[in-house]
Amino acid sequence: MTIINVTLPFGLISKVNDYSTIINEILKYDIIFNILKFSTSSSGINLLLDIPEEEIATITESLKKNNIIVNKKGRITIDLEKCIDCGACVSLCPTDALSMGGVEENNQLEFIEDKCIGCLLCIDSCPRHAIEENK
Amino acid sequence: MTKIGVNLTKSYAEINEKIKNGDVVVVTAEEMIKIVEEKGIKVAAEEIDVVTTGTFGPMCSSGAFLNFGHSDPPIKFEHLWLNDVHAYHGNAAVDCYIGVTRLADKSPFMYGGGHVIEDLVSGKPIKLRGVSSTTDCYPLGEIDTEFTIDDLNQAILCNPRNAYQRYACAVNSTDKTIYTYMGKLLPNFGNGHFSGAGSLNPICNDPDYEIIGIGTRIFLGGGIGYVIGEGTQHNPTKRYGTLFLKGDLKQMTPEYLRGVHYEKYGTSMFCGVGIPIPILNEGLARKTAIKNDDIITEVIDYGVPRRDKPILKQTNYKELYSGSLEINGKKVKCSSLSSLFYARKIANELKKWIQEGMFFLNPPAERLPTDTIFKPMKVTAELKFVKDLKKEAIICYEDCDIKVVAEKIIKQNMNHIIITNREKLLVGIVTSFDITKAIAEDKNELKDIITKKVITTMDNDPIEIAARKMKINNISALPVIDDNNKVVGIISSEELM
Numbered sequence: 172m173t174i175i176n177v178t179l180p181f182g183l184i185s186k187v188n189d190y191s192t193i194i195n196e197i198l199k200y201d202i203i204f205n206i207l208k209f210s211t212s213s214s215g216i217n218l219l220l221d222i223p224e225e226e227i228a229t230i231t232e233s234l235k236k237n238n239i240i241v242n243k244k245g246r247i248t249i250d251l252e253k254c255i256d257c258g259a260c261v262s263l264c265p266t267d268a269l270s271m272g273g274v275e276e277n278n279q280l281e282f283i284e285d286k287c288i289g290c291l292l293c294i295d296s297c298p299r300h301a302i303e304e305n306k
Numbered sequence: 307m308t309k310i311g312v313n314l315t316k317s318y319a320e321i322n323e324k325i326k327n328g329d330v331v332v333v334t335a336e337e338m339i340k341i342v343e344e345k346g347i348k349v350a351a352e353e354i355d356v357v358t359t360g361t362f363g364p365m366c367s368s369g370a371f372l373n374f375g376h377s378d379p380p381i382k383f384e385h386l387w388l389n390d391v392h393a394y395h396g397n398a399a400v401d402c403y404i405g406v407t408r409l410a411d412k413s414p415f416m417y418g419g420g421h422v423i424e425d426l427v428s429g430k431p432i433k434l435r436g437v438s439s440t441t442d443c444y445p446l447g448e449i450d451t452e453f454t455i456d457d458l459n460q461a462i463l464c465n466p467r468n469a470y471q472r473y474a475c476a477v478n479s480t481d482k483t484i485y486t487y488m489g490k491l492l493p494n495f496g497n498g499h500f501s502g503a504g505s506l507n508p509i510c511n512d513p514d515y516e517i518i519g520i521g522t523r524i525f526l527g528g529g530i531g532y533v534i535g536e537g538t539q540h541n542p543t544k545r546y547g548t549l550f551l552k553g554d555l556k557q558m559t560p561e562y563l564r565g566v567h568y569e570k571y572g573t574s575m576f577c578g579v580g581i582p583i584p585i586l587n588e589g590l591a592r593k594t595a596i597k598n599d600d601i602i603t604e605v606i607d608y609g610v611p612r613r614d615k616p617i618l619k620q621t622n623y624k625e626l627y628s629g630s631l632e633i634n635g636k637k638v639k640c641s642s643l644s645s646l647f648y649a650r651k652i653a654n655e656l657k658k659w660i661q662e663g664m665f666f667l668n669p670p671a672e673r674l675p676t677d678t679i680f681k682p683m684k685v686t687a688e689l690k691f692v693k694d695l696k697k698e699a700i701i702c703y704e705d706c707d708i709k710v711v712a713e714k715i716i717k718q719n720m721n722h723i724i725i726t727n728r729e730k731l732l733v734g735i736v737t738s739f740d741i742t743k744a745i746a747e748d749k750n751e752l753k754d755i756i757t758k759k760v761i762t763t764m765d766n767d768p769i770e771i772a773a774r775k776m777k778i779n780n781i782s783a784l785p786v787i788d789d790n791n792k793v794v795g796i797i798s799s800e801e802l803m
Contacts, residue, residue: 255564255576256648257363259489261629261641262497271641274504274598274627278647296490298364298566298574298643300416 172221174207175231176289178240181215190216196234202226207288215240219289246287246305247294249280253301256280260293260302269293321355321584322666332356332660334653335506335583335594342595351591356660356667359511360525360580360652361503363644364566366487367467367538368575369405370423370555373459374434376400377451382444386436387411388422399444403464406565406575418573421565423463426455427527428560461555463527463563467537469579471509471547472603475500475626475640477618477633480609485570489643491608495633498605498640503649504598504623508581509547511594517583518549519670525580525656529557530665533581533674541680545602549674551579562652576645580652582660584667598623605633611771613682692772693765695802696786696795699724704733708752712741722783724793725756731791734758735783762787763797773802 177193190209197204197220208219222230231241256279258271268286271278294302324330331354333341338357342350372393382399385392390410393402406420426432436449455461476488477498484491489499504510512518522533531553540548562578585591601623607616621631627646630637659665700720702711704727711723715738725734734756744755763772763784772784776799783798 255362255566256645257576257643258641258645259499259643262499262639263490263492264639270629271646273629274624274646278645278650292490292492295485295569298489298568299564300567 172205173224173227174219174221174288175227176242177218177220177234178214178242179216180238180240181213183238184215190218192237193218193234193239196237196239197222197230199233200226200230208290242305246284246289247282247291248303248305249282250301250303253299254280255299257298259298260296263292263296265290265292316355316584316586318584318586318667318669324355325660325663325666328661328663330355330660332358332657334650334657335359335511335596336650336653338591338594339505339597342591347588347591347595350595351585351588354585354591357511357583357585357594358580358653358656358660359503359508359583360506360578360649360656361469361508361644362562362576362578362648362652363501363503364487364574365465365468365577366407366574368463368465368577369403369419370426371401371403371460371462371464374400374453375459377446377449379446380444381436381438381446381449382441383436384438386434388432388434389417389425390433391417391419391422393419407572409572415567415570415572418565418567420573420575423555423575424560424563424565426461427555427558427563429454429456455556462552463531463555463558464552465577466550467539467548468551468577469508469537469549470502471507471513471545472601473501474604474606475621475631476606476608477638478609479607484609485568486608487568487571487574488608489568495636495638498631498638499643500603500626500640501643502623503644503646504601504627505596506646506649506653507601508579509549510596510601511583512581512590513545513547513593515542515547515674515676516590517586517670518581519673521668521671522581523665523668524551524582525578525652525659526551526553526558527555527578528559528562529553533670536674536678539680540675540678542676543679546680549579562648578648578652580656582656582665582667598627605631612768690769691765692763692767692769692786692797695769696765696797697801699785699793699796701726701730701793702736702752703728704752704756706752708741708744708750708755711736711752715741722796722798724785724796725752726793730793732760732762732785732787732793735760735785760785764788765794769797769802772797776802
């Protein structure tokens with residue numbers, strides 16, 4: 172399974188349940204997928220979906236035809252120049268995408284992109300503003 | 307040659323001689339654990355001359371004294387700002403103290419005193435703005451200039467409280483995310499934060515203050531510093547010892563002085579501290595072999611915004627560093643706010659300095675107190691609680707007609723009607739505005755206008771806490787409930803005036 176970040180742009184939204192446009196588009200393919208996160212912002216309706224790897228290409232293409240924006244994950248970028256390896260973000264990460272390793276390890280912050288589900292809980296926990304959301 | 311006996315002793319002079327000759331044996335506090343395990347205390351005390359410690363975490367009681375020299379015509383600062391951060395000026399004309407938690411006037415929370423110190427040590431230019439009411443001897447009323455650390459006469463890091471012996475692990479029992487000096491704490495024990503360097507922590511390696519005292523030469527912010535006394539709130543009897551430190555900022559490096567900001571809390575500074583422990587006797591060999599398992603601390607509920615927060619359980623740094631701890635049968639992910647990576651780096655850097663003959667050890671001029679306690683603030687005003695100021699709540703049942711609610715608002719002259727079930731358990735709240743809105747939008751059912759997500763308070767909450775709840779939620783009243791969610795009154799902003 173791979174996580175994709177799907178946005179229905181604000182301009183295309185006319186009613187609250189327009190997010191079903193995204194879901195209906197994917198349902199056509201008769202696959203099992205997970206909705207990890209639903210959110211709204213000034214950019215539009217945003218869904219974080221966990222989709223079978225092999226279907227990514229076709230689904231992405233099909234969504235794009237409907238002017239839906241598809242990004243691979245709502246990921247974050249860590250500025251290692253700013254990071255001071257404190258660990259304030261680690262306890263907030265629900266998937267161990269952010270980790271310091273055990274006490275025997277090096278204890279420098281490690282970010283495993285593939286585990287990130289884009290929940291963004293970590294962003295405002297960083298005392299150095301080193302975590303940014305990928306736009 | 308050191309004579310080996312039952313009570314082996316070494317002197318500072320002997321150790322310094324070895325440093326001079328380049329044959330001193332230095333290990334970090336983490337390495338000492340293994341050495342003592344493998345060889346025993348006696349052999350370790352004989353072989354090891356110095357154990358280095360280190361810690362790198364947010365230390366809010368930090369700041370720097372700066373002296374700018376005089377302008378012409380001269381000025382006596384009444385107020386001054388460094389990069390828009392107000393510095394303390396209650397000293398002579400052009401001295402100041404910049405504290406790390408002071409927030410910038412224009413971009414508070416993003417930039418503060420800690421960042422000014424980091425920028426200063428980085429060699430960046432700092433904007434200085436100063437104003438004065440002028441005197442006959444200091445006629446200049448206003449100055450705007452820019453300086454770097456090299457332009458200053460003195461820049462002295464002077465931290466009244468650093469290097470806490472240990473810290474509690476903070477968690478949050480409430481149903482809301484809270485932002486504290488212990489970082490972002492998720493609701494319902496969603497995570498935990500601790501601080502300190504465990505077995506590398508300086509005071510943990512000298513808990514009886516045998517070698518850490520007034521005058522002890524240390525690693526501070528990448529340069530050399532000194533312990534100049536016990537820190538404020540020094541509480542050795544509860545194993546919360548602290549240190550008062552100073553050092554020349556001009557020798558320090560930004561790598562070990564980092565300005566930080568905690569969301570919705572404020573700014574601080576990470577400060578690197580490392581203290582060498584000379585192994586003068588077997589007792590110090592034993593003490594410096596302290597393990598993370600042996601450093602006991604508590605898990606505390608920061609959801610309770612009171613001085614005495616509930617202690618939920620005991621833990622130790624081994625459990626904390628494992629990445630999770632158990633609270634009420636739930637596995638809670640926890641992480642450190644301070645950096646173990648940098649604490650190790652500091653201990654290793656100090657080790658290298660000593661090995662290379664760049665750093666010598668000295669006995670303290672005076673011992674630090676080992677019996678003091680940390681007293682609470684003496685407050686003369688009586689603390690008022692919600693129960694002292696609450697009023698009787700006007701209650702309607704959930705199946706009540708909107709018209710009845712409207713009548714009660716008029717008759718009782720109350721803006722807020724609490725909606726409960728028949729057992730008086732809180733269901734929601736309706737305000738006079740909600741009624742007006744219902745009429746405007748032609749809604750007839752109470753259930754369509756009721757606010758179900760109600761912010762509440764309890765009898766034993768101090769009124770300041772109730773007031774803050776109203777302020778941050780922009781509301782004017784809170785239902786008072788008991789432990790069972792039963793409504794026992796209401797408190798509104800009018801009572802708090």
